[in-house]
Amino acid sequence: MAITPPSNRLWWKEPIHGLEIGWIVISFLWGLFMFFFMIAWHFIGQQNLSTETYRVTTAAYEQKVIDFADEYQAMDENGDYLEEDFVPVVRPPAGADVYILARTYEFWPIVELERGQSYRVHLSSVDLQHGFSLQPTNINISVHPGYEHVMHITPTESGVFGIVCNEFCGIGHHLMTGRIRVVEPGTGDAATGPADEPADDSIQAEG
Amino acid sequence: MTTIDTGAIGAAVPRAEFRTCRFSGLRIEANAEKLIKFNAVTAVLFLALGGLMGLLVALTRWPAVQILPADWFYLVLTGHGANVLLFWIIFFEIAVLYFAGAVVLGSRLAAPKWAWTGFVLMVVGAVMANYAVLRGDSTVMFTSYPPLQASQWFYLSLVLFAVGALIAVFVFFGTLVVAKAEKTYDGSVPLVTFGAITAAIIAVFTLASGAIILVPTWLWSLGLVTNIDSLMYKVVWWGMGHSSQQINVSAHVAIWYAIAAMVVGAKPLSEKVSRMAYFMYILFLQLASAHHILAEPGMSSAWKIVNTSYMMYLAVMGSMIHGLTVPGAIEAAQRRNGFTRGAFEWLTKAPWGNPAFSGMFLSLVMFGFIGGISGVVLGTEQLNVLMHNTIYVPGHFHGTVVAGTTLAFMAATFLLVPLLFQRDIIWPRLAKWQPYVFGLGAAGISLFMMGAGTLGVPRRQWDISLADAVLRFEFPPAAYLMMGLNGISGVLAATGGVMFIVIIVATILAGPRLDRPGAKLAFPLHDKARERVSTYGSEGTLKLPGTIILVTLFFAAFVLYYFVNWKYLSELWLFR
Ligand code: HEM
Ligand SMILES: [Cu+2]
Ligand SMILES: [Cu+2]
Numbered sequence: 001m002a003i004t005p006p007s008n009r010l011w012w013k014e015p016i017h018g019l020e021i022g023w024i025v026i027s028f029l030w031g032l033f034m035f036f037f038m039i040a041w042h043f044i045g046q047q048n049l050s051t052e053t054y055r056v057t058t059a060a061y062e063q064k065v066i067d068f069a070d071e072y073q074a075m076d077e078n079g080d081y082l083e084e085d086f087v088p089v090v091r092p093p094a095g096a097d098v099y100i101l102a103r104t105y106e107f108w109p110i111v112e113l114e115r116g117q118s119y120r121v122h123l124s125s126v127d128l129q130h131g132f133s134l135q136p137t138n139i140n141i142s143v144h145p146g147y148e149h150v151m152h153i154t155p156t157e158s159g160v161f162g163i164v165c166n167e168f169c170g171i172g173h174h175l176m177t178g179r180i181r182v183v184e185p186g187t188g189d190a191a192t193g194p195a196d197e198p199a200d201d202s203i204q205a206e207g
Numbered sequence: 208m209t210t211i212d213t214g215a216i217g218a219a220v221p222r223a224e225f226r227t228c229r230f231s232g233l234r235i236e237a238n239a240e241k242l243i244k245f246n247a248v249t250a251v252l253f254l255a256l257g258g259l260m261g262l263l264v265a266l267t268r269w270p271a272v273q274i275l276p277a278d279w280f281y282l283v284l285t286g287h288g289a290n291v292l293l294f295w296i297i298f299f300e301i302a303v304l305y306f307a308g309a310v311v312l313g314s315r316l317a318a319p320k321w322a323w324t325g326f327v328l329m330v331v332g333a334v335m336a337n338y339a340v341l342r343g344d345s346t347v348m349f350t351s352y353p354p355l356q357a358s359q360w361f362y363l364s365l366v367l368f369a370v371g372a373l374i375a376v377f378v379f380f381g382t383l384v385v386a387k388a389e390k391t392y393d394g395s396v397p398l399v400t401f402g403a404i405t406a407a408i409i410a411v412f413t414l415a416s417g418a419i420i421l422v423p424t425w426l427w428s429l430g431l432v433t434n435i436d437s438l439m440y441k442v443v444w445w446g447m448g449h450s451s452q453q454i455n456v457s458a459h460v461a462i463w464y465a466i467a468a469m470v471v472g473a474k475p476l477s478e479k480v481s482r483m484a485y486f487m488y489i490l491f492l493q494l495a496s497a498h499h500i501l502a503e504p505g506m507s508s509a510w511k512i513v514n515t516s517y518m519m520y521l522a523v524m525g526s527m528i529h530g531l532t533v534p535g536a537i538e539a540a541q542r543r544n545g546f547t548r549g550a551f552e553w554l555t556k557a558p559w560g561n562p563a564f565s566g567m568f569l570s571l572v573m574f575g576f577i578g579g580i581s582g583v584v585l586g587t588e589q590l591n592v593l594m595h596n597t598i599y600v601p602g603h604f605h606g607t608v609v610a611g612t613t614l615a616f617m618a619a620t621f622l623l624v625p626l627l628f629q630r631d632i633i634w635p636r637l638a639k640w641q642p643y644v645f646g647l648g649a650a651g652i653s654l655f656m657m658g659a660g661t662l663g664v665p666r667r668q669w670d671i672s673l674a675d676a677v678l679r680f681e682f683p684p685a686a687y688l689m690m691g692l693n694g695i696s697g698v699l700a701a702t703g704g705v706m707f708i709v710i711i712v713a714t715i716l717a718g719p720r721l722d723r724p725g726a727k728l729a730f731p732l733h734d735k736a737r738e739r740v741s742t743y744g745s746e747g748t749l750k751l752p753g754t755i756i757l758v759t760l761f762f763a764a765f766v767l768y769y770f771v772n773w774k775y776l777s778e779l780w781l782f783r
């Protein structure tokens with residue numbers, strides 16, 4: 001019994017049951033497979049989280065994001081700056097460096113990307129830890145203050161995407177959201193894409 | 208261990224008093240008995256408090272109910288995590304260690320004074336933590352990630368608790384030494400004790416990591432340290448936070464073996480394999496803090512892969528082996544008991560009305576199918592991005608730590624209470640149902656939170672309607688449905704929890720006394736006389752078709768679910 005000393009004093013010399021041996025072999029091989037599959041995905045897969053990271057002071061990062069927003073803030077046909085819910089909409093060219101800032105309680109600014117284009121997206125926080133959770137695609141990445149995380153991201157679908165904070169960051173955690181717009185190449189219009197997200201009535205250009 | 212022994216050589220200790228349990232034949236020493244009782248009862252009280260908080264959390268996350276306001280929700284969630292994951296589980300584990308050390312080996316407890324010191328420190332720590340949380344200035348979740356800062360009392364309380372637990376672990380080691388020296392057993396230690404040793408070794412590593420990170424953090428809250436690096440904190444903190452889950456696994460696997468032995472007379476298929484599986488835990492489980500760092504910047508992929516897989520999944524292999532050997536041992540024992548028809552008579556004729564057995568078996572199945580499979584998927588480097596910090600994560604660990612560990616501990620309590628308090632379970636009919644009610648609820652909260660997580664619902668979040676956020680978007684209606692079903696399951700789990708606590712407390716206070724001649728147990732232990740074919744179980748004749756079917760099912764579910772998630776991943780945006 002498991003609560004008494006082994007009945008056979010030389011228990012390590014007992015033969016092993018065939019079923020146990022079979023199962024050990026299967027478990028071991030399956031473990032090896034899963035282990036090597038993670039490595040293989042770095043070569044065959046298109047979704048591998050970047051490890052490119054730089055130390056940065058929160059003030060320096062904040063300045064980079066402001067400069068980025070100033071440079072590329074989108075304009076409407078009258079030449080007025082575009083905002084949604086008083087948050088600037090920024091339209092970087094394909095391939096550009098894109099800066100997103102997390103702070104209590106917002107992701108700032110709103111960026112507009114083109115489907116199928118690759119961007120170098122920078123992500124960091126200027127205060128606490130936050131969680132970048134892109135919806136409804138469900139891509140989830142931690143955001144730390146003091147660490148600038150750089151990822152090459154290529155949106156594969158157009159539409160309006162929400163960001164929700166999924167790392168607890170204080171009493172306003174459930175207020176912390178952001179937005180990424182993805183437009184069809186060359187159109188500058190998210191609405192023409194096959195957005196599986198019905199356009200929410202709070203989403204409208206202002207300014 | 209010398210320090211402990213000096214404690215033991217105080218005035219009264221050599222006169223250890225023993226009594227022998229009439230039902231199990233175990234020799235129980237008075238000090239050990241008292242300490243096990245106190246630790247276990249304290250554990251149950253914290254389960255009551257933490258469980259109530261869990262119910263409030265689940266009802267708040269049910270969008271149609273949302274019972275608590277936001278600030279109270281976050282406060283109560285912090286309390287829930289600390290009370291159940293730390294205090295309920297660890298107090299109970301100390302009881303398990305003392306049981307597996309002193310009672311199973313028939314020894315006296317080494318250094319009872321130190322054991323009481325540890326107990327008092329733990330109680331002080333646990334009470335202080337609740338004080339800190341209820342003050343309202345420590346709403347940081349039990350993980351307390353900096354730069355979010357709690358009051359100094361919060362960190363101090365956890366340090367005190369950890370020191371107390373560490374002392375208890377050393378008392379356990381001391382007891383092993385005493386038992387060996389006083390020759391209270393013959394040969395190697397029993398498998399259950401071996402499992403407890405595994406748990407204790409991991410506990411030392413874990414509690415040390417906890418101290419390494421919480422002491423500087425405490426100094427930081429006092430203003431004596433200016434900065435705690437948020438990434439470094441996470442890596443070290445999870446050296447405690449994740450490894451301590453392996454204490455739970457080792458402890459509840461030991462309990463599976465113990466209950467199977469006591470209730471149906473199961474003995475391990477082979478001692479060698481089961482012990483080797485435990486040994487895998489000792490070697491590799493420490494690594495897995497990376498499970499919590501996979502979506503983090505700043506750590507290399509190589510580190511993540513080696514660490515998250517516990518070095519090529521060798522520790523997972525340990526769990527998979529226990530997942531075979533426990534039901535295998537039960538099947539072999541039941542066949543020996545005469546239930547030999549078909550592939551599953553051993554299972555259908557098992558003592559399902561005995562809450563120790565049913566709780567144990569439900570724990571085994573749900574830990575494997577719900578907690579285990581989801582854990583491996585969640586801990587895969589790339590797949591983690593699909594559900595990191597969504598409510599899938601609490602879904603996964605309610606499968607391990609509630610449906611697995613908590614249910615196993617509850618099952619063990621139904622055996623421990625008659626053994627230690629010498630009182631029989633007061634309401635056997637109610638007790639019969641308890642594992643099913645709690646188990647169903649626990650399975651529900653696990654699965655529905657996992658479901659909601661795959662739809663993107665964040666964890667630790669008060670309002671998924673985002674009603675007051677500036678930039679809004681809608682979660683799909685299915686997410687609301689899942690959170691509602693989670694709330695209903697939470698009510699069910701809480702009902703099972705209340706049943707457990709009421710039965711146990713009433714039994715301790717007023718259960719029928721067992722120390723009278725002729726008294727019988729409501730849930731009898733294994734009766735040797737039932738073993739008909741005494742040779743059944745020798746390696747040559749052993750056939751376990753039922754277990755083969757069960758593990759095949761498990762493996763198929765595992766592989767299928769694993770690849771489904773890779774398919775989901777491949778459909779995401781491209782990133783590198
Ligand atoms: C009545 C039974 C229980 C119910 C209804 C319940 C429900 C929940 C819910 C809904 C969450 C919140 C998820 C979120 O918003 O992120 C949660 C979190 C949690 N639960 Fe439970 N739970 C129960 C029992 C337990 C037990 C017995 C344990 C441990 C042994 C446990 C450990 C945890 C932990 C560690 C968290 C995470 C807290 C955090 O995110 O900081 N729960 N529980
Ligand atoms: Cu946040
Ligand atoms: Cu947040």
